[in-house]
Amino acid sequence: MRTAIITGITGQDGAYLADFLLSHGYSVWGTYRRTSSVNFWRIEALGIADHPSLHLVEFDLTDMGSIMRLVEKSAATEIYNLAAQSFVGVSFDQPHTTAQITGVGALNLLEAIRILDTKIRFYQASTSEMFGKVRVIPQDEETPFHPRSPYGVAKLYAHWITVNYRESFDIFGSSGILFNHESPLRGLEFVTRKITHAISRIKLGQQDVLELGNLDAKRDWGFAKEYVEGMWRMLQADEPDTYVLATGRTETVRDFVTMAGKAAGIELDWKGKDEQETGVDAATGKTIVRVNSKFYRPAEVDLLIGSPAKAKEKLGWEPQTTLEELCSMMVEKDLERNAGGGVTF
Ligand code: NDP
Ligand code: GDR
Numbered sequence: 001m002r003t004a005i006i007t008g009i010t011g012q013d014g015a016y017l018a019d020f021l022l023s024h025g026y027s028v029w030g031t032y033r034r035t036s037s038v039n040f041w042r043i044e045a046l047g048i049a050d051h052p053s054l055h056l057v058e059f060d061l062t063d064m065g066s067i068m069r070l071v072e073k074s075a076a077t078e079i080y081n082l083a084a085q086s087f088v089g090v091s092f093d094q095p096h097t098t099a100q101i102t103g104v105g106a107l108n109l110l111e112a113i114r115i116l117d118t119k120i121r122f123y124q125a126s127t128s129e130m131f132g133k134v135r136v137i138p139q140d141e142e143t144p145f146h147p148r149s150p151y152g153v154a155k156l157y158a159h160w161i162t163v164n165y166r167e168s169f170d171i172f173g174s175s176g177i178l179f180n181h182e183s184p185l186r187g188l189e190f191v192t193r194k195i196t197h198a199i200s201r202i203k204l205g206q207q208d209v210l211e212l213g214n215l216d217a218k219r220d221w222g223f224a225k226e227y228v229e230g231m232w233r234m235l236q237a238d239e240p241d242t243y244v245l246a247t248g249r250t251e252t253v254r255d256f257v258t259m260a261g262k263a264a265g266i267e268l269d270w271k272g273k274d275e276q277e278t279g280v281d282a283a284t285g286k287t288i289v290r291v292n293s294k295f296y297r298p299a300e301v302d303l304l305i306g307s308p309a310k311a312k313e314k315l316g317w318e319p320q321t322t323l324e325e326l327c328s329m330m331v332e333k334d335l336e337r338n339a340g341g342g343v344t345f
Contacts, residue, residue: 008083015042031059061105091151103154179246184333200334213295246306263331
């Protein structure tokens with residue numbers, strides 16, 4: 001039986017990847033943090049929390065001893081480093097914590113692999129946020145980096161240390177530069193889920209207005225469930241490498257709100273500009289979307305659009321779900337959850 005470690009199994013990608021690996025016969029060691037209340041809702045939603053081949057282990061990426069013990073005890077052959085302080089906005093307020101977890105955390109894992117001299121294959125969850133202030137469209141594996149947040153800078157360190165350990169110590173370390181990927185299991189603080197959650201509440205009469213920041217930001221959004229398969233394919237390749245996973249389509253945050261409204265049966269008209277911009281329900285004339293500058297970031301990533309050509313050619317990976325399908329899936333799930341008494345996660 002093949003064995004894999006997933007750091008960050010309580011997150012969106014960790015849950016989908018665990019589901020994928022378990023269904024492919026893996027034994028999975030999934031790490032979670034000691035917090036005041038456990039956070040297993042995603043693996044419960046996927047029905048894998050009690051899977052006999054799933055071992056849940058308490059662990060922190062900043063604690064070298066716990067990493068060494070886990071790598072040794074599990075005898076895993078693959079490790080997927082998905083754990084991170086992953087919220088870009090928070091990284092401006094907590095840059096040190098972000099650097100320790102999101103940046104140095106990857107080094108800790110690589111050091112454990114080096115010290116224990118294991119042949120374990122390592123996947124690093126890199127990000128399109130490393131491109132940041134883009135000058136090249138679309139972005140691919142050769143595009144220069146210019147991160148725009150402490151999160152992006154920390155991820156760039158983790159990316160380069162993975163490449164460096166690959167080149168220096170013959171470690172099978174692959175880095176997946178993944179563009180935004182979403183799902184009904186996305187955290188509520190990220191913009192797509194914040195939108196689908198709020199639009200479904202507005203539709204159900206549970207909320208009046210959705211407040212957002214920069215509506216002009218453009219993102220390349222794909223479906224998380226498909227992206228975790230791409231991670232796995234990277235570790236099945238003959239050689240370690242760096243790959244972009246993306247859809248090749250970009251839309252604004254405003255477009256995503258319009259799409260979510262449509263999926264919930266609400267037609268939106270947009271009025272005004274910048275901080276005065278509002279989204280009005282065309283049927284009732286009520287303002288249901290407003291801009292609040294408190295959600296602006298000190299430095300923004302304006303436009304991301306990736307080219308998945310290399311992943312298609314070398315890994316046979318391609319996105320399948322359209323943004324309209326993804327958005328509808330998220331709205332429908334949030335309508336169901338909210339109609340059933342609301343969600344706390
Ligand atoms: P989430 O924020 O949903 O999950 C992050 C996970 O990391 C959670 O399980 C969290 O645990 C865990 N974690 C945080 N700090 C620590 C720590 N100190 N020690 C151990 N675990 C920790 O992220 P996603 O699932 O969306 O993303 C997975 C990875 O991919 C992240 O590294 C993210 O930065 C990266 N990424 C994500 C993209 C996306 O669009 N989703 C795109 C590109 C990269 P807890 O539940 O306790 O907070
Ligand atoms: P991002 O995702 O920063 O791209 O990072 P997020 O959904 O947080 O923001 C996307 C864009 O929307 C704009 N925006 C808002 N964002 C949030 N969260 N809340 C708002 O109210 C709001 N209004 C406008 C943002 O300014 C931004 O431009 C995600 C994370 O998953 C990272 O971990 C990952 O690396 C990248 O995607 C790829």
